Amino acid sequence: MGAHEYIDSTSTDPAAALTALGGASLIVATASSGSSMNPLVRGLAPNGRLVVVGAAPDPLTVATPDLIFGTHSILGSLTGSSIQNEDNLAFSLAHDIRPxxxxxxxxxxxxxxxxxxxxxxxxxxxxxxxx
Known part of the structure; x- marks a missing residue:
């Protein structure tokens, strides 16, 4: 299992912090602000994915070079399957992740x-x- 890091985007540039760590394979964006998600694509590792699960009133805007140079992808999901939700809860419990x-x-x-x-x-x- 890979490392898990917490980055406070209010005090640091999340893309720079993720890049310094080698880039993220997966980012699950739960923010209720599209503008707070915008820089995350630049913090992805090659073939990394940004999964947006937070509904935001403002748009998510991404520069196309941030997608194509690195073969990044952005996915959206309202909710997963019941098995995926159970896996997420088990992961949160195993790593003492609290909301x-x-x-x-x-x-x-x-x-x-x-x-x-x-x-x-x-x-x-x-x-x-x-x-």
């Missing part, structure tokens, strides 16, 4: 929804029904 969440009380559901749609949510917005 970053923005918790809001259920009474603020309309504000939470607007925050998500506007792209202002930093992480996934979760409604707390007990609050």
């Amino acid at each position: 970053s969440l923005e918790v809001m009380p259920f009474t603020k559901a309309p504000e939470a929804y607007e925050r998500m749609l506007s792209g202002e949510a930093r992480f996934r917005v979760v409604l707390d029904t007990a609050a």
Whole structure:
């Protein structure tokens, strides 16, 4: 199994950081912002794939040389199969990967929804029904 790295794209250029590590074979982009995903293609290794699973209100824009020089590909998926979802959960559990969440009380559901749609949510917005 290869190495797993966390790169904070708010404090460093993710493409440069990935390139310094030798490039990523696979990037799973969960961001709710297309502009935050834009530089990721340049951080892929040859034949690397960017899988976009986060819905973003702004577009993902990629320079064609970033795709063709390195034979990179971009894929989108709303969700995987039930077996893929089980594999993802098992992987997360095995590597102690936990989500970053923005918790809001259920009474603020309309504000939470607007925050998500506007792209202002930093992480996934979760409604707390007990609050």
